[in-house]
Amino acid sequence: MKKEYEWLPELNGTIPNEAFGYAVSVYSIAYEAWRRGLTVSFKNIYHRSGKFEPRYSISSGDNKLVFTHTRPNVVSKEAIDICVNKQKTREFLAEKNVNVPQGLVLSSLNESEIKKSINHLDFPLVIKPLDGKGGRGVITGIDDFKELFDNINYLKNDLNINEIIVEEYIEGEDYRAFVIGDKVIGAFRRLPPHVIGDGKNSIKELLKRKNQIRVKIPGTYNMKVTINEEVKRELAKQDYNINSIPSEGEFVRLKTKNNVSSGGDPIDATQELPEDVKKDLVQAVKSVPGLLQGGVDVIYDKSTGRHAVLEINTRPSIRNHLYPIKGKAHPIPRAIIDYYFPETTGIDYSETTPRYYFDYVFVKEHILNNRLKSFTLPDHPYEPNLISRKIEFYSKQEIDKLQKFVRRRFHKMLFNGELNLVKKNRYEITIAGNSQDVAYFIDQLKSKKYISKVKESPYTKPIRVGFTFNDHYIGDSKMLKKVSQKDKEIRKLKKEITKMKDSKSWKLTAPLRKLKNKINK
Amino acid sequence: MSNFPYWLTKPMMAGARRFNLDAFLLALEGWRRGLTLRWYHEVPPESNIKLIGFTPVGKIFSLSDGNKTHFFYRSRGDLVSNKAVDIAGDKFETKKLLLQSGVNTPVGQNFNSSHSIGDIINYALSLNRPITIKPTLGSLGNGVFTNVTTEADIKYAVNYIRNELDYIDVLVEEYITGDDIRVYIVGGEVVAATKREPASIIGDGEHSIEYLIECRNKERKKNPQLSTRLVKITDELKNYLNNQGLTLQAVPEQGSKIFLSGKANVSSGGDSINISQVPEHVKEQAIKALEALPDIQQGGVDLIYDDQQASVLEINATAGIVLHILPAIGEPIRVEEKIIDYYFPETKGFNLDNKVYFNYKKVNELLTNQLVSDLQITKPPKYSLITRKFIVKGKVQGVSYRRYVQKHAIELGINGYVKNLKNGNVVIVLGAVDEMRIKEFKEVCKAGSRRSVVQQLIEKEWDKQINIGFEVRK
Numbered sequence: 004m005k006k007e008y009e010w011l012p013e014l015n016g017t018i019p020n021e022a023f024g025y026a027v028s029v030y031s032i033a034y035e036a037w038r039r040g041l042t043v044s045f046k047n048i049y050h051r052s053g054k055f056e057p058r059y060s061i062s063s064g065d066n067k068l069v070f071t072h073t074r075p076n077v078v079s080k081e082a083i084d085i086c087v088n089k090q091k092t093r094e095f096l097a098e099k100n101v102n103v104p105q106g107l108v109l110s111s112l113n114e115s116e117i118k119k120s121i122n123h124l125d126f127p128l129v130i131k132p133l134d135g136k137g138g139r140g141v142i143t144g145i146d147d148f149k150e151l152f153d154n155i156n157y158l159k160n161d162l163n164i165n166e167i168i169v170e171e172y173i174e175g176e177d178y179r180a181f182v183i184g185d186k187v188i189g190a191f192r193r194l195p196p197h198v199i200g201d202g203k204n205s206i207k208e209l210l211k212r213k214n215q216i217r218v219k220i221p222g223t224y225n226m227k228v229t230i231n232e233e234v235k236r237e238l239a240k241q242d243y244n245i246n247s248i249p250s251e252g253e254f255v256r257l258k259t260k261n262n263v264s265s266g267g268d269p270i271d272a273t274q275e276l277p278e279d280v281k282k283d284l285v286q287a288v289k290s291v292p293g294l295l296q297g298g299v300d301v302i303y304d305k306s307t308g309r310h311a312v313l314e315i316n317t318r319p320s321i322r323n324h325l326y327p328i329k330g331k332a333h334p335i336p337r338a339i340i341d342y343y344f345p346e347t348t349g350i351d352y353s354e355t356t357p358r359y360y361f362d363y364v365f366v367k368e369h370i371l372n373n374r375l376k377s378f379t380l381p382d383h384p385y386e387p388n389l390i391s392r393k394i395e396f397y398s399k400q401e402i403d404k405l406q407k408f409v410r411r412r413f414h415k416m417l418f419n420g421e422l423n424l425v426k427k428n429r430y431e432i433t434i435a436g437n438s439q440d441v442a443y444f445i446d447q448l449k450s451k452k453y454i455s456k457v458k459e460s461p462y463t464k465p466i467r468v469g470f471t472f473n474d475h476y477i478g479d480s481k482m483l484k485k486v487s488q489k490d491k492e493i494r495k496l497k498k499e500i501t502k503m504k505d506s507k508s509w510k511l512t513a514p515l516r517k518l519k520n521k522i523n524k
Numbered sequence: 525m526s527n528f529p530y531w532l533t534k535p536m537m538a539g540a541r542r543f544n545l546d547a548f549l550l551a552l553e554g555w556r557r558g559l560t561l562r563w564y565h566e567v568p569p570e571s572n573i574k575l576i577g578f579t580p581v582g583k584i585f586s587l588s589d590g591n592k593t594h595f596f597y598r599s600r601g602d603l604v605s606n607k608a609v610d611i612a613g614d615k616f617e618t619k620k621l622l623l624q625s626g627v628n629t630p631v632g633q634n635f636n637s638s639h640s641i642g643d644i645i646n647y648a649l650s651l652n653r654p655i656t657i658k659p660t661l662g663s664l665g666n667g668v669f670t671n672v673t674t675e676a677d678i679k680y681a682v683n684y685i686r687n688e689l690d691y692i693d694v695l696v697e698e699y700i701t702g703d704d705i706r707v708y709i710v711g712g713e714v715v716a717a718t719k720r721e722p723a724s725i726i727g728d729g730e731h732s733i734e735y736l737i738e739c740r741n742k743e744r745k746k747n748p749q750l751s752t753r754l755v756k757i758t759d760e761l762k763n764y765l766n767n768q769g770l771t772l773q774a775v776p777e778q779g780s781k782i783f784l785s786g787k788a789n790v791s792s793g794g795d796s797i798n799i800s801q802v803p804e805h806v807k808e809q810a811i812k813a814l815e816a817l818p819d820i821q822q823g824g825v826d827l828i829y830d831d832q833q834a835s836v837l838e839i840n841a842t843a844g845i846v847l848h849i850l851p852a853i854g855e856p857i858r859v860e861e862k863i864i865d866y867y868f869p870e871t872k873g874f875n876l877d878n879k880v881y882f883n884y885k886k887v888n889e890l891l892t893n894q895l896v897s898d899l900q901i902t903k904p905p906k907y908s909l910i911t912r913k914f915i916v917k918g919k920v921q922g923v924s925y926r927r928y929v930q931k932h933a934i935e936l937g938i939n940g941y942v943k944n945l946k947n948g949n950v951v952i953v954l955g956a957v958d959e960m961r962i963k964e965f966k967e968v969c970k971a972g973s974r975r976s977v978v979q980q981l982i983e984k985e986w987d988k989q990i991n992i993g994f995e996v997r998k
Contacts, residue, residue, distance in 0.1 A: 047902075048934070055931065362895055369890075369899075373934050374882065374993035378890070378899035381565070410893070414579075419894075469895035498738070 008271075010332045011325060013038070013351075014221075017360035017465045021367055023224035027322040028073050029059060030363060035336035036061040037361060037383050039347040044379040045366055057370045063344055073335075074318035075343060079293025086291060086315045087134050089168055096312055099290035101283050104311045106170025108133055112159060114152055117169075124171050130154055133166035140164050143172055173311045175304030178272055180281075181324055181335050182288045183296040183342050187281045189324040189333025190273045196228045196257040196266030200249025206238065207245040210257070222326030228266030233258055269323035271330025276303060280310045287312045296339070352383045357391035357435040358465040359384060359419060381468055384419060384435065391420075391435040393462040394445060399428050400453040406472050412447070413470040416440040421471045429476075435466040528748070529849075529856045531878040533989050537748050539885030540582075545748065545846050546599040547583045548884050553860040554587040555882065555901060557871040562586045562900045565891045571595040574606040576613065576663075576842055582888040587868065594867050599845045599859075601867050605819035612817060612841040615660050615695050625816035628809055628835045632697025634660055639694075641682050647696055648678045654699040657681040659691035665789030667691065671699055702830040704788035706840075707802065707810040708848055708859050710822045711866045714810060716848035716857040717802040720788035721795045723755045727776025733765065734772040737784070749850035755784055755793035796847050798854030809834040817841075822863060879911060879955060880904040880939060882992045902992050905937060909955035912962060913986040914969055916950040918979035925950060926996045928973035933994040936965050940990055943997035955990035 014031060022030035037043045046058040049071060060069045068075040074083075085091045090108045097103050105124060109117060121128075128151060131141040140162050142154045151169075158164040180190035198209035210228060217223040228234070230245055234257045238244055241255065249255050258266060276284075284299045291297075298319025303310040321335045341348045361380050369375040398405060402424065409422045409432065418436035425431050434441060449457045528534060532549075540548040555561040563585045567573055573584070573595045586595045595602045600609070611617045616634035623629060631651065635644050648655050657678065658668040667689045669681035685691050708716040725736040737755050744750040755761070757772065761784055765771060768782070776782050788794045810825040813836040824843025827834050845859040865872045882901045890896050916925075921944050929942045929952060938961065940954035952969060956962045972978040 055934070365890060365895060369886070369993075372930075372993045372995045373902050373939075374886075374991070374995070376560075376900040376902045378896040381894050381897040414892075414894070470893045471895075 007329045008327055008332070009330070011334055014325065017358065018221045019360065019363045019467070022363040023221045024226075025056075025320065025322070026363065026366075027221045027325065028320050029056065029070075031321065031325060031336045032070065032073060032339055033059050033061070033380075034360065035340045036344070037380060038352050038359070039340060039344070039350045040352055040383055040385060041340070041344060041347065042379065042382070044377055045370055046377040048371055048373065055371045057366055061340070061344070063347070066344065068343055072318040073298075073321055073339070074296070077343070078295055078317055082291050082294040083317050086294070086297065086317045089131065089133055089135075089314055092291070092314055093170075096287050096290045099286055101287045101290055102309075102311045104129070104170040104173050104313070106168055109155075109167045109169060112155060112165070112167070117152070117155070118148070121169050124169065127172040129170050129172045130158065131168050131170075132158065132162075132164040133168055135164070145172070173302045173304070173309065174307070175302040175309065178276060178301050178303055179319070179323070180273075180276070180284050180299045180301060181296075181319065181321060181333070181338075182284050182299055183338050185285055186338065187273070187276070187284050188335050188338040189271070190276055191269045191323050191327055191330075192272045192275075193267040193269055193323075194328075195259060196234075197268070198249070198255050198257065200251055200253035200255060202251035203248065205246045205248050206243060206255060209249075209255075210245075220326050222269070222322040226266065228257060268328040269326070271324075271327040271332070273331070273333060275305070276301075277308070283310065283312065287315060291315065296342070352385045356384060356389045357462075359435065359468050360465045361468050362471070384417070384468065386437065388438045389435060390438045390441060391433070391462045391466055392441055392445075393460045394432040394434060394448065395456070395458045395460075396430050396432075396448060396454050397428055397456040398430060398451075398454045402474075405430070410470050410472075412444055416444060418444070419468045419470070420466050421473060423473045424476045426476055433462055433464070433466060533881075534748075536881040536884070536989060536991075538883075539888050541748070541752055543577065543598050543844070544582045544884075544888070546844050547585060547596065549846060549849060550596060550599055550860045550863060551585045551587070552881065553858075554864050554868070554871075556878070556880070556904055557864060557868070557874045558903060558906060559864075559868060559871065560586075560588040560590070560900065560903065561882075562588070562898055563887055563891060564898045565894060565896070568595075568898065571602060572606065573597050573600075573602050574609045576609070581891045582884075587864075589868055589870070598842050599822075599863065600842045601822065601863065603819070603821045603867065604823065604841055608817045608820035608823075609841040612820070612823070612839040613661060613663075615658065615662075615838050616693070618817070618839055619695075619697075621816045622813055622836055625812060627813045627816055628833065629813075630656070630697040630700050630835055630837070632656075632695055635694045635696065637692045641679065641686075644682050644694060644696060645675060645678050648672075649675065651696070651698050656697050656699045657685065658695050659685050659689060660693035660695045662689070662691060664791040665787045668787050668789075670786035700828045700835050700837075702828040702833070702835075705799075705806060705827050705829060706843070706847060707806065707825045707827065708823075708843060708845065709810060709814050709825065710859070710862045712811060712815075712821075713862075714802055714807045715862040716845075716859050717799050717806070718848050718851055718854075718857075719797040719799055721797065722786055722788050723784040723793035723795065724781050725776070725784065727778055727780040727782065729778035730775065732773050732775055733770065733782065736776075737772075744852070747850055747852065749796075749846040750852060753791055753793055761785065795853065796851040798848060798851040798857055800855070803829065803831075803834070805829070805832075806834045809836055813839060821866065879909045879989050880992055881989055904992060905939070905955075905957045907957040909939070909957065909990060910959060910962060911940075911953070911955045911986045911988070911990060913984040914952040914954070914966065915945075915982040915984065916952065916969060916978055916980070917948075917982075918972070919975075919977040920950045920972065921948055923975035924973045925976045928976070929969060930994050930996050932965065932968045936961055936968075938965055939992055939994055941995040941997045953986055953988075953990070954994075 017034060018027065018030055033043050042062045044060045046060060048055045048057055056072060058069055058071050060067055068077060085095055093103045093106060107120060109120065126146050128145045129143045130145065140158050145151050145154060155167060158167055176192055178190050178192045181188045198206055198213055214227045217227060237256060237258055243255065280303055284301060287299050288294050288297045298316040300313040301310055302313060324335050325332050406422060412418065416436055418434050420432060420434040423431045445457065445459055448454050551561055566580055567575065567584060575597055580597065583598050586593050611621065619629055619632060633647055654671045654673045656670050657672055667685045672678055672681055682694055685694055704720045706718050706720060707714055725733060725740055741754040744754055764785055770782065785792060806827060806829050810827060813825045814820055814823055817839060820841060824840040826837040828837060848857045848859045850856060887899065890899060926942045933940065933954065938954050938956045940952065942950060942952045945951055954965065956965065966981065970978050970981050
């Protein structure tokens with residue numbers, strides 16, 4: 004299949020698996036700061052929509068920002084309060100002439116009162132909770148009063164929502180744009196979960212393949228589309244079932260909901276939005292005092308050119324901007340760091356050094372388990388003449404000793420990289436360091452009696468900072484443990500024998516044994 | 525003696541050996557009092573604390589009460605001046621200052637590269653013999669020759685120090701007989717005194733010296749302080765035995781005590797014996813000795829003493845404290861408490877919770893492998909922990925139950941872990957500061973995550989220690 008997307012080159016291979024999924028937003032911003040030589044620390048956790056996340060700080064001298072997800076602490080509390088409240092948002096935006104749907108908060112849920120208060124609005128209408136998150140409780144396309152009252156009752160009784168907004172329904176597509184300062188950095192829209200036919204395979208098979216791709220993409224990792232009742236219903240509407248074979252190029256919708264976490268696909272739509280809409284998006288963020296940045300939800304109708312800003316998220320996920328399934332990724336992390344640390348604009352250590360990245364597994368192990376309150380990443384390596392290499396060799400040396408030897412060299416010569424046990428007695432080192440030091444280290448390896456078949460080759464993949472040992476030959480090391488256990492037992496027995504031989508009784512019985520030997524002969 | 529005093533356990537001390545153990549025990553004490561504990565990969569720019577030895581990883585940390593921060597290297601805090609560290613590292617420099625302050629110390633002289641072996645021998649023979657010969661800048665008893673009398677032995681010692689150990693400066697001084705003692709001083713007060721005896725074995729009339737050494741080493745391995753400080757069979761040891769007319773194969777009589785070395789350092793396999801009654805004249809000399817150095821509020825003083833006299837051999841600005849905390853013989857003396865009392869007097873007498881600890885091994889791993897450059901341990905709860913174990917039965921695996929439990933545990937400030945059992949149940953081990961919270965948490969665990977069905981929750985006693993944080997165990 005032809006590649007229809009273009010992702011950020013700096014994130015290619017630098018995001019560790021542990022940071023896939025929701026953590027991509029956090030990792031990519033921290034990574035951008037880190038590779039510019041800024042100091043990055045991860046801090047205590049907070050709870051965000053059912054998941055623990057670390058806070059992290061980025062600093063340069065006295066300028067220090069603490070981020071929660073994608074939002075730094077310089078975004079004012081007042082701005083956050085305004086954005087949480089959808090009615091307030093509407094008022095602030097309308098004040099500055101940003102296009103917003105007309106609407107209001109229902110002051111009473113009494114039917115006649117409602118009728119009175121919304122008589123200036125035309126059907127179709129939308130209702131939603133005043134401070135809801137995600138798409139929960141949002142009902143669109145309400146055509147008459149009966150439908151309106153039914154849905155208000157549903158929100159009130161089933162979802163326990165009492166503060167309800169009613170607003171006019173705007174025709175068009177949903178877009179999410181990331182705005183910082185005076186710029187719209189990127190915008191995407193979502194395609195509902197779907198497969199595209201090839202005239203050969205069933206929907207079930209096409210979906211299986213699609214999911215296989217999704218788990219490999221950092222942005223959609225863990226967000227598979229599973230075949231459930233909803234999917235079957237949607238297919239039935241189109242006169243299909245999971246075994247049908249759609250024709251080549253045919254778009255088969257699997258669900259109505261199009262959010263990415265339930266299987267929707269983000270596509271880059273930055274070019275689809277005309278300049279006047281983009282201007283309005285920038286204006287929207289400016290309308291809220293102290294906001295500085297935000298993920299702006301806008302509805303835009305290509306055919307009429309009409310648009311309306313619905314809401315602003317102060318800490319939006321940026322993973323859909325980074326991993327569109329179609330189109331170009333937009334460098335939101337770059338824009339964020341440029342904006343808050345303008346003195347680092349254009350600096351990129353990784354252009355003149357081998358590419359490095361930092362691990363994320365201990366964020367999960369230590370921060371998310373609340374063992375550590377914070378930690379600081381080592382600085383991005385930066386010195387002249389850094390190179391990276393792959394070194395393969397063979398050794399029968401004990402793994403622990405070999406590991407210790409290599410780790411010491413890494414420590415002493417400020418190397419970064421990994422020692423991998425790939426097969427029995429077969430090792431591979433990926434290393435980045437000063438070119439002379441690396442050459443010296445390779446000579447050292449060659450001079451060791453217990454190391455042979457040293458082979459050096461260029462290495463271009465990103466290098467993880469610090470030293471890591473990976474055992475890719477687990478079976479063997481388990482065996483070794485057993486062997487060393489046996490060794491211990493043997494040593495123990497030997498000791499017991501010396502003990503016995505040392506004892507008086509053994510010495511006293513020596514003549515008897517001699518006699519016995521003689522008899523045996 | 526039990527190998528671990530009540531506030532320490534084996535699992536929490538994993539990975540903490542030798543000098544790291546000094547740092548760990550001191551850091552643990554400060555942390556348990558509620559101070560902010562941070563570990564560093566190298567000395568941070570805001571501190572100029574002086575290092576000695578090879579690597580600072582796992583030995584350098586800071587404690588902070590929010591207003592003031594102190595940095596520590598092993599057991600030494602930043603109130604000890606770097607100048608004092610330099611002086612104490614030079615045995616001759618120390619001797620000069622001690623003499624100036626009127627402290628008893630053996631007569632002696634330093635010899636540097638401009639002095640030939642002949643010069644040293646001449647001087648040595650002019651002293652009252654026996655004498656001691658040691659490297660001026662040495663530590664841990666390396667290359668210290670005691671009780672030297674003959675010219676041949678002097679020659680051997682000097683050659684050994686200069687050629688084998690690569691030290692140039694040699695200190696020659698009179699050998700003083702008496703008991704060897706290490707006194708620890710904090711803020712001008714003697715807080716601990718530990719007698720040190722050269723390594724010895726007691727004969728049983730049955731086994732060889734070699735076998736008895738092996739037994740002794742095995743015994744020492746059980747004590748975390750002594751486990752790496754074993755008696756090694758070296759030429760030095762064989763010579764020492766030869767001088768007594770013995771060999772490794774000799775079988776000493778029952779009850780006879782055979783010394784294996786003339787050096788009392790615990791590092792070279794000696795025995796540490798805590799004493800509770802320190803003679804006044806020993807205290808006096810030790811305190812005076814520390815006062816002779818500029819700004820050294822804590823440290824160890826080595827003395828030789830008898831009933832009448834006490835003579836100072838050297839000062840250790842980065843003295844090990846584990847020697848006093850985990851002696852081979854005698855009651856533990858908690859020097860780490862005194863040090864924290866001195867640096868953070870307002871935390872004195874704070875009701876410590878001995879049930880909570882942090883995983884030093886993991887901390888050290890992150891720093892050693894340079895995956896992080898510094899880190900801060902989560903603070904322990906402010907009150908003693910009440911610990912429990914829950915066994916949860918029902919549909920509790922594969923339904924996000926553990927994540928659910930973790931989320932609520934962390935929100936309620938509960939430490940411990942949750943783990944799937946092979947039989948389909950889930951075990952939760954927890955420590956909380958009061959029964960109310962345990963009750964609340966129990967309700968949460970009973971309610972379960974959205975897809976789980978809890979049939980039964982059995983509450984059990986649990987008296988082991990709790991690692992800080994709340995982990996979903998694999």
